[in-house]
Amino acid sequence: MNPSKILLMSAAIWLLAACVKNAETITPTSTNPDWTTESHSNDADPDYNVVFPQDKVNTLEIIMTKQTWQEIKTDMISVKGADFGAGGNQGGGPGGVNSTTEPKYVSVTMKFNNKTWNNVGFRLKGNSSLSSIWRSGIYKLPFRMQFDEFEDKYPEIKDQRFYGFKEVSMSPAFKDNSLIREKVTADIFRMAGIPAAQTSFYKVYINFGDGLKYCGVYTMIEAIEDNMLKAQFGEEKGNLYKPESTFQSFSQAQFEKKNNEDTADWSDIQAVITTLNASTRTSNPTQWRENLEKVFNMDHFIKWLAVNSTLVNWDTYGGMAHNHYLYNHSTKKLMWIPWDNNEALTSQTRVQLSLAGVANSWPLINYVANDPIYYVKYKAYVKDFNDNVFTTNKMNELFDKATNLITPYVNGTEKEEKPYSNLTNTASFTAALPVLKQHVVGRNQAVASFLK
Known part of the structure; x- marks a missing residue:
């Protein structure tokens, strides 16, 4: 056979192999150039190491337009009976703190590790915590994200996932100056043999229509109905x-x-x-x-x-x-x-x-x-x-690890500050760790007394 033909055939085989390999990781129907099987599709197993790392703090960016932020505010007036930063009564009743109506989903863009997720479903969540934060005019709000919420409107995101996860919940550590209770309590339950959702710390930046704002450290929590059961x-x-x-x-x-x-x-x-x-x-x-x-x-x-x-x-x-x-x-x-x-x-x-x-x-x-x-x-x-499980040594180690992870992003190189934080000040964060450790000592003593 002609050597040039052999070269052409070899090149064609190589190109075909490359296309097949690429087809395994890139979804050709998606209009998002960042879309890969591993990161965006429903064909990959959930990657807990990427989404819920235990040894680092991930970073998320949420981008919405001014119109979208106004849409959220209009909806919250209906759901919680108050505009953002309105203060005042937080009682129950229609549109009040005990309203069972959930805020609606809006479409946002999410960025993570230099990749983009388009038309992600974003909604505020919570009851008394949401009402209090909302009325106080604090932008560090609790929210959920569902990655294929708008697939009917935007078919190109059908079955969109976040490294195998369909939905996640984001906790702003309301009423928790330590910012670690949500994270470590789930860890403690699992240490004791009680299945609980996986959790991980995230730095969160949100663009409410006027540029990215640092909204501090959140705890990401996996949705029970997603991958946790399996x-x-x-x-x-x-x-x-x-x-x-x-x-x-x-x-x-x-x-x-x-x-x-x-x-x-x-x-x-x-x-x-x-x-x-x-x-x-x-x-x-x-x-x-x-x-x-x-x-x-x-x-x-x-x-x-x-x-x-x-x-x-x-x-x-x-x-x-x-x-x-x-x-x-x-x-x-x-x-x-x-x-x-x-x-x-x-x-x-x-x-x-x-x-x-x-x-x-x-x-x-x-x-x-x-x-x-x-x-x-x-x-x-x-x-x-x-x-x-609930020993001072084990709990101190757990609390110290969590606190050390997030400290640079609370009062270090990046700081939580109002109106983008629920902390009174960074001193309240520093003071929270010894209180947590003393709580364990007190409960150990309470157990000893109870079991006498």
């Missing part, structure tokens, strides 16, 4: 609920489904509530426990309760009827998943370590406290957690 439970087909219930009685409206929405079946959670409140609890406790454990993972709940009561996390079941999920595992039954931990590790408590005085309106806790078998198990889990 990653930590090994499956994701069971019903996932985000309850707003005390579990005294069943109301479908109080158990929002986060998956399987088209299947009108709430029988699993109905069975839990019926069995939990059955008369056999007092007439035949053995039968009651046996029946309950067929539909609800009581062992897991009791462990969560022991961990939650020891570290102190008041803004959840027992004080509030929210801030948790329930997942119906194929073999382990309905399991409790903690959520929204920014007010954990504080002195404020609604449930005593001994569980004494818990009202009948919180049956899941009240019945554990009053059942001798479950209460013994609860005390054993308190002891195990206190002795093996």
Whole structure:
């Protein structure tokens, strides 16, 4: 064969191979030149190392137009009853702090590691925290991002992902001068054997239409309904609920489904509530426990309760009827998943370590406290957690690592300053770490007294 033809054939084969390789990483239908399979498509596995690193602080940029920011403000007047920075009453009622209406999604541009994500769904999130920050005129607002929210309007972003993640939540550490509670509490739960969303620190810059503004350190939290179930439970087909219930009685409206929405079946959670409140609890406790454990993972709940009561996390079941999920595992039954931990590790408590005085309106806790078998198990889990996880050495190491990571971006080379920070001043951040460490010492002492 002619040598020139051999060269041409070799070049063609090489070019074809390069195109095939490129097709594996670039989505040709996308109009975004940054779009790759790994970074933007739904064909890649979630990359926890990139999105949720544990040894560095990532950087995000959110860009919106003045018109988009005005759209958010108009919507928030309807949802929360106040314009940005309006101050004043934060009471409940229509349009107030207790409004169940969620702010709407708007389209923004997101930049990360020199790559761009177009038409990302962005909405503010939260209840009392959002109302307070909003009325105070603080730009460090809690928000969520859903990467394919607007795929119907913009087909070129169909199934858009952020390194395998469809949705993430961004916590501004409201009421937390340490800025680390959301992050480390999730870590502590997992250290204790309680599945919890992965978290990581991010520096966030937001353009509200007038140029990028530094909005400080956020904690990114993975959405429970996204990859967390598969990653930590090994499956994701069971019903996932985000309850707003005390579990005294069943109301479908109080158990929002986060998956399987088209299947009108709430029988699993109905069975839990019926069995939990059955008369056999007092007439035949053995039968009651046996029946309950067929539909609800009581062992897991009791462990969560022991961990939650020891570290102190008041803004959840027992004080509030929210801030948790329930997942119906194929073999382990309905399991409790903690959520929204920014007010954990504080002195404020609604449930005593001994569980004494818990009202009948919180049956899941009240019945554990009053059942001798479950209460013994609860005390054993308190002891195990206190002795093996919630020690001063382990917690100091965890707190120091988190604080050292974010310090340069709070009061170092970059500073959190109002109106782009919820901190009173940077001195309040510096003072928060010793308070956290002392909290652990105090709780260790409380456990020792409780177990005497």
